[in-house]
Amino acid sequence: MIHVWRILGRPALAIRASPTRETAVTSASNAAPDCPGGAPAATFPPRCGPAGLRRRARSSSCWISRASSDRRGVGRDGREAEGTGLLNRHRGSTPIAGSNPALSVPRVRRIPAGPRVISPGISRASVVMTSASPASRPRVRFAPSPTGFLHVGGARTALFNWLYAKKYDGDFLLRIEDTDRQRSTEDSTRAIFDGLAWLGLTWDEEVVYQGANVAQHYADAHRLLETGAAYRDFTPPSVIETLRAEAEAKGEGFRFDRSLAAYSESELAAKLAAGEPYAIRFRVPEGHTEWIDLVHGRIAFPNKDIEDFVILRSDGTPVYNLAVVSDDIAARVTLVMRGDDHISNTPKQILLYRALGAHVPEFAHVPMIHGTDGKKLSKRHGATAVGDYQHQGMLPQAMLNFLALLGWSTGDDTEVMTLDELVARFDTRGLHAKAAIFDTKKLEWMNGQHLARLPIAELATLMAPLFERAGLATVADLTARHEWFCGVLELLRIRARLTDEIVAQAGPFFTDAVEYDADAVAKQWRDAAATADVLEATHDALAALATWEPAAMEEALRQLAEQRGISGGKVFQPLRVALTGLTVSPGIFDVLLYVGRERSLARILAAVGYLRSPA
RNA sequence: GGCUCCAUCGUCUAUCGGUUAGGACGCGACCCUUUCAAGGUCGAGAGACGGGUUCGAUUCCCGUUGGAGCUACCA
Numbered sequence: 001m002i003h004v005w006r007i008l009g010r011p012a013l014a015i016r017a018s019p020t021r022e023t024a025v026t027s028a029s030n031a032a033p034d035c036p037g038g039a040p041a042a043t044f045p046p047r048c049g050p051a052g053l054r055r056r057a058r059s060s061s062c063w064i065s066r067a068s069s070d071r072r073g074v075g076r077d078g079r080e081a082e083g084t085g086l087l088n089r090h091r092g093s094t095p096i097a098g099s100n101p102a103l104s105v106p107r108v109r110r111i112p113a114g115p116r117v118i119s120p121g122i123s124r125a126s127v128v129m130t131s132a133s134p135a136s137r138p139r140v141r142f143a144p145s146p147t148g149f150l151h152v153g154g155a156r157t158a159l160f161n162w163l164y165a166k167k168y169d170g171d172f173l174l175r176i177e178d179t180d181r182q183r184s185t186e187d188s189t190r191a192i193f194d195g196l197a198w199l200g201l202t203w204d205e206e207v208v209y210q211g212a213n214v215a216q217h218y219a220d221a222h223r224l225l226e227t228g229a230a231y232r233d234f235t236p237p238s239v240i241e242t243l244r245a246e247a248e249a250k251g252e253g254f255r256f257d258r259s260l261a262a263y264s265e266s267e268l269a270a271k272l273a274a275g276e277p278y279a280i281r282f283r284v285p286e287g288h289t290e291w292i293d294l295v296h297g298r299i300a301f302p303n304k305d306i307e308d309f310v311i312l313r314s315d316g317t318p319v320y321n322l323a324v325v326s327d328d329i330a331a332r333v334t335l336v337m338r339g340d341d342h343i344s345n346t347p348k349q350i351l352l353y354r355a356l357g358a359h360v361p362e363f364a365h366v367p368m369i370h371g372t373d374g375k376k377l378s379k380r381h382g383a384t385a386v387g388d389y390q391h392q393g394m395l396p397q398a399m400l401n402f403l404a405l406l407g408w409s410t411g412d413d414t415e416v417m418t419l420d421e422l423v424a425r426f427d428t429r430g431l432h433a434k435a436a437i438f439d440t441k442k443l444e445w446m447n448g449q450h451l452a453r454l455p456i457a458e459l460a461t462l463m464a465p466l467f468e469r470a471g472l473a474t475v476a477d478l479t480a481r482h483e484w485f486c487g488v489l490e491l492l493r494i495r496a497r498l499t500d501e502i503v504a505q506a507g508p509f510f511t512d513a514v515e516y517d518a519d520a521v522a523k524q525w526r527d528a529a530a531t532a533d534v535l536e537a538t539h540d541a542l543a544a545l546a547t548w549e550p551a552a553m554e555e556a557l558r559q560l561a562e563q564r565g566i567s568g569g570k571v572f573q574p575l576r577v578a579l580t581g582l583t584v585s586p587g588i589f590d591v592l593l594y595v596g597r598e599r600s601l602a603r604i605l606a607a608v609g610y611l612r613s614p615a
Numbered sequence: 616g617g618c619u620c621c622a623u624c625g626u627c628u629a630u631c632g633g634u635u636a637g638g639a640c641g642c643g644a645c646c647c648u649u650u651c652a653a654g655g656u657c658g659a660g661a662g663a664c665g666g667g668u669u670c671g672a673u674u675c676c677c678g679u680u681g682g683a684g685c686u687a688c689c690a
Contacts, residue, residue, distance in 0.1 A: 145690045180690055210690095237688050244687085253617045253686070279688050296620070305618050305686095313688040320690050344619060344685040367621080367683095374682065402627095405639095409628060413638045432628085435683065439626050442640040452653075495652035505651095524650095557649095572649035584651040 138170030138334045142196075142203075143210075143324070145177040146188035149385035150195030152438065153339060153369045153377060156403040160366060161337050162201045163404070163426040173331055174203040177210045179323055184211075195386045199396045200419065213327055217318030220326045220356060221280045221311050229355035230311060232278040233261040234271050237314070255307040256281070277314035282352065284308050289347035294364035294428045295340070301347040309348055321345055325352040333361050340365035340433075364428055367407050367435040377438055389443070393498030395454070395462075398447040406436040416449045448497035456486045463489060463499060470503045472510040488594050491586040508580035509594055514603055516610070520583040524573045525611060531574050532611035534564070538575055539604040548597045550589035578607035 142158040144150070165172035176192070178184040196203070224230035233256075240256070247254035261281065263271065271278070284307070290300035311322040318326070324345075328336060343365050353360045371381030383389060389399055401417055409432070410417075410425045417425065451459070460482065464475045478485045488509050489502065496502045508514065525531045541556045561571045572588045579591050579600060592600050 143690095147690075177690060183689080233688090235688095240688080248616085251616055255617095255686095281688095299619075301619070307686090310688045315688080317688085319688065323690090339684090340620065341684050345690095347619095365620085370683080372626085376683075405627065407627095411629075413629075415627095415639060434621055436628095437626060439640070442627065445640055448653085494654095497652095554649095567649085569649050576650065582650090586651085588649060 138165065138168050139173065139332055140165050140170060140335050140337055141173035141175055141328070141331060141333050142201075143175040143177050143327075143338075144192055145180060145183070146185060146192060147180065147183040148188055149191045149387055151377070151384055152386055152389075152403065153384075154192075155195060155199060155201075155386045155399075156369065156406060157338055157366060158196060158201050159199070159400055159403055160364075160408065160426075160431070162203075163423055164335065164337065164428070165204070166423045167426045170334075171204040172201075173205055173208065173333070175208040175210060175327060175331070177320075177323070179210050179214070179318065179320070191385075191387065195390075198390050199386065199400055208327065208331065210323055210327055213323070213330065214318060216330060217323050217326045218312065218316060221318065221322060224282065224311065224352075224355055225280055227355070228283070230280050230282045231258075231261055231308075232263075232268070233281045233310070234263070234276050234278045235260050237279075256309075258283070258308055279310045279314045280312040281308040282311050282348070282355070284348075284351060289350050291346065291350060291360070291363055293343075294335075294337075294362060295366060295431045296343075296433055299343065299346070301344075303347070303351075306347055306351075311352070321348045322352060325349050325356065325358075328361065329353070329356065329358045335362045335364060337364040337366065340367050364431065366431055367433060369406055370435050370437045372437055372439075374435075374437065381438070382440075393500035393502075394443070394447050395450045395499065397454075398443070398450040401450065402443045402446045406438065407432050416446065416453070444497045451493045451496060451499070451502075456489060459489055459493065460486050463502060466499055466503050467506065467510075472503070472506060484594065491590050491594065495586070505585075508582070508585065508591065512599070514579070514581040514606075516577065516581045517583065520577045520581060523583060524577045528611045532608045534566075534571060535574055535578055535604055535608050535611070537564070538571060539601060539608070542592070542604070543601055548593065550587075550593055553589045553592055574607075575604070578604050 140161040142154075142161050144154050144158075162172045164170065174196070176189055178189070221230065225232065244254040284303050286303060288300050288302045289306075290298055293299050309321065310319050312318055346363055346365070350360055369377050371377045373381075377384050383392070386399065390396070397419055400419060401415075401422065404417075404422050404426075405415065408426070408430050411430055414421075414425065454462075460478070464478045464485070467473050467478060468475050488506065492502045492505050496505065537560055538557060541560050542553060545552050545556060557571050557575075558568055561568045573583070576585055576588050576591070577583065579585070579588070579595060585591055595603070
């Protein structure tokens with residue numbers, strides 16, 4: 001068994017926080033020579049990511065775009081009430097309203113009216129009653145494997161879990177499933193932390209690294225071996241591969257045949273004595289396995305379709321399904337909310353919970369996010385990492401809002417919501433079963449909405465570093481001119497969907513030398529001499545103003561246009577080019593105001609000079 | 616292939632069996648207007664198909680079709 005620990009020797013990212021379990025290592029010979037999770041490597045924040053990135057302190061300002069009628073729950077419940085006896089039992093176990101809301105809320109979404117007959121011949125139907133959770137405080141977790149960046153689908157799963165925890169005053173845990181040594185990287189782990197931190201999805205308790213719990217997984221596997229729930233399989237993987245290939249060649253599905261591992265007492269003793277390596281397989285019982293999914297209602301699998309799966313490899317390392325169950329038991333998770341690509345793992349895991357004598361948590365399988373072609377979202381579809389959107393100028397709250405609405409809805413027409421609103425409105429009954437397509441257009445619209453509604457001071461805090469990075473100003477400078485900066489932001493944010501666009505459009509307010517866009521000149525300054533005259537007159541009119549105020553400016557310039565018998569546009573547009581070099585900008589009087597009197601007048605004069613200079 | 620999940624405008628969605636099937640994004644038109652946005656008004660745009668159950672199905676049931684996921688000593 002020495003090789004069991006070899007893999008644990010790698011530099012541990014480990015910050016082990018999961019409560020130690022009382023389960024003893026099966027036998028002395030199995031005991032670990034040293035503690036696998038021992039070496040702390042404080043490379044990563046032990047909890048919650050960079051403190052500076054924490055948010056969530058804001059008061060709950062609610063942005064509701066339409067009247068928010070009360071949720072549709074009542075009616076839905078009525079329909080659900082017509083379910084099966086199974087459902088009624090489920091409902092019957094729901095605590096009376098007024099007790100812990102976390103227990104009274106999760107409820108079955110949709111239940112087929114008649115019981116689905118799964119295996120008519122088998123009577124031993126074991127049903128998982130999901131809502132009988134004894135947990136006084138819900139505990140949910142997000143358990144990504146660090147094999148890439150934080151994917152938007154993962155971020156949404158994390159969000160739903162986080163929302164659930166916040167809503168019902170529970171705990172949101174983070175577990176890094178790093179037992180795949182080949183693919184797990186520290187960079188990926190960091191990317192997950194960074195992504196969650198950016199989104200503000202802070203977690204409770206310390207991060208658990210699955211790799212640090214291997215000893216427990218190992219012990220659990222052996223415990224199952226002792227109780228007879230699992231058995232040793234000495235079949236070499238290569239043999240299985242061959243068998244599988246043969247079956248597939250014949251167009252059949254391969255299923256491990258238990259008789260392959262039926263050894264006589266003496267055979268077993270001999271193999272053990274010879275030190276032959278073996279995997280541990282779970283002995284899937286007869287019957288069928290089902291649960292009431294918070295999203296899908298009842299889901300059932302005939303056990304005959306589940307093969308005796310490996311829970312511990314022949315090198316002593318745990319396989320996913322065991323590791324997850326073992327860890328979720330240790331973390332006392334009450335609700336497992338994850339992507340619906342895990343639906344087919346669930347029966348195996350339920351079987352494991354039972355065999356381990358543990359309480360089975362509730363399950364909620366949220367739909368996947370697809371690309372525009374209807375396939376699982378991947379690199380082919382462009383940006384799929386939350387970091388990509390962060391760098392495109394997306395606001396975290398917009399990202400969160402958008403993600404929340406992919407696969408969940410409030411039940412009314414509410415769309416734009418703050419994080420606090422999201423928490424207040426979140427309900428597992430609003431979760432959908434259908435996969436959603438990631439629509440970046442709507443994401444951008446959503447970002448524009450948040451950009452427009454964010455308290456201006458918050459936006460200023462957020463934007464200042466971006467201006468500094470663009471070389472437009474320093475944060476200190478912007479802080480010193482806070483009022484002015486906020487005014488500029490007010491002008492720009494309404495015409496931007498991305499923070500990057502704000503920066504891109506801010507040039508005229510920060511630079512001293514305006515560059516004239518060729519198209520703008522060609523279009524608005526066609527007649528150089530006449531334009532120069534108008535601009536000169538404009539300059540004089542503005543310079544004569546007693547106060548530098550938009551109303552006065554407008555009055556003066558409209559008067560000028562009237563005197564000259566031209567439209568206002570014929571004055572404003574050339575002026576816009578003189579001030580910004582561009583054909584589009586915020587309202588011209590706002591530009592004048594925020595560029596400032598001196599700079600504005602100077603720019604107009606410069607334009608006159610430019611137009612009159614012999615090109 | 617097997618198992619499982621899913622199915623309302625192009626997209627995200629509302630609908631307690633009775634609605635002119637509502638809203639949002641996107642698209643088009645118009646209004647506002649000094650440009651661009653934002654905003655406002657209007658418009659085009661959906662119940663996959665076939666059977667049941669019912670006085671009445673988008674809604675409940677079954678099937679078909681289509682799509683997706685899983686099918687490892689990956690996670």
